[in-house]
């Protein structure tokens with residue numbers, strides 16, 4: 001039987017403090033377990049030395065491939081580009097900062113060999129993250145789960161292994177506002193979890209400021225649920241009925257303000273969907289590549 005190739009997809013945005021260590025740790029694990037591999041690093045428009053560090057690594061190790069974006073497109077897009085160019089029979093997505101322990105990779109591969117098509121990491125505990133991030137993430141995943149039809153597993157990020165079958169389908173999903181963990185759940189097949197403790201960042205700071213967390217949350221909700229629109233409808237009906245009642249009592253001007261607020265909010269939610277429709281309809285590519293290294 002031909003040996004199976006594993007692709008490691010690693011997005012990097014301004015990771016000059018971790019890039020080298022990340023490569024080292026990944027390589028150590030793959031060597032130790034004699035797993036044939038390639039690494040696909042995506043430089044997501046870093047403004048630091050990340051690209052030159054990757055260039056040095058790729059010059060010495062032809063198994064290391066680099067895609068360098070022409071600007072910063074964000075984590076989900078970087079992962080998308082890496083998965084697209086990965087050649088492996090299975091693809092593993094892992095963060096550069098070593099918060100997802102590379103030592104789990106052999107376990108993921110074992111489950112894959114047992115027949116699972118997707119093996120995702122489920123965070124049991126998270127080290128060294130702010131109370132704010134922990135709490136918002138916890139409740140966000142539970143909320144999302146309660147309003148979506150696809151079962152998106154709780155407390156999972158993008159650290160996961162995907163079989164070639166799943167990868168090929170994923171690569172044919174052209175949507176631009178990408179919530180990858182949801183998309184992979186949507187694809188289906190045999191999926192399973194391995195629990196792990198999320199580590200502290202090896203070095204550097206999070207590249208996910210509040211603004212990007214909100215964008216990811218919005219993509220998760222708006223691309224996997226139409227419930228917000230239903231809520232608007234429901235609220236509209238209730239308010240209409242209340243208004244009919246109030247006709248008899250009039251003089252309640254406060255109600256106008258309340259209704260005004262609800263209307264604006266409702267238009268806002270609808271706007272969110274419309275903007276996304278527009279974004280998809282424009283059919284622009286989802287990223288631009290400045291440079292590729294070691295691809296044949």
Ligand code: UDP
Nearest residue numbers: 011012013044074075078095096206207208
């Ligand atoms: N990342 C990226 N583009 C971005 C932001 C982040 O490629 O615009 C990468 C980052 O380098 C890291 C991964 O995505 O490998 C996760 O980011 P980070 O560790 O900062 O997020 P956190 O773990 O704090 O949620």
Ligand code: MG
Nearest residue numbers: 095097099201
């Ligand atoms: Mg991190």
